[in-house]
Amino acid sequence: MTVDNGVRVVAGCILLLSLLLTAWVHPGFVWLSVFVGVNLIQSAFTGFCPAAMILKRMGLT
Incomplete structure (x- = not known):
């Protein structure tokens, strides 16, 4: 797996987790989704x- 694909997998997992936490725990977890989205935009x-x-330090190429 490449670093680019790894970043997309990590971002997708965090977004899904954030949405679940927002629905089941507290609405404030929506800010985690906002953080991930803003980070993706600024990295672009x-x-x-x-x-x-x-991910590079973990050995992905």
């Missing part, structure tokens, strides 16, 4: 993605 413009850095 800047090229800086913390998730990609972590």
Whole structure:
């Protein structure tokens, strides 16, 4: 798996988890979804993605 695919998998999992937590625990968890979305947008413009850095350290290419 490439780093790009890994980032998409991690972002998708966090978004789904956030939506479940928003529905079942507390509406404030919607801000986790907002954070993930904003981070994806800023990484598209800047090229800086913390998730990609972590996945590279974990051994993805």
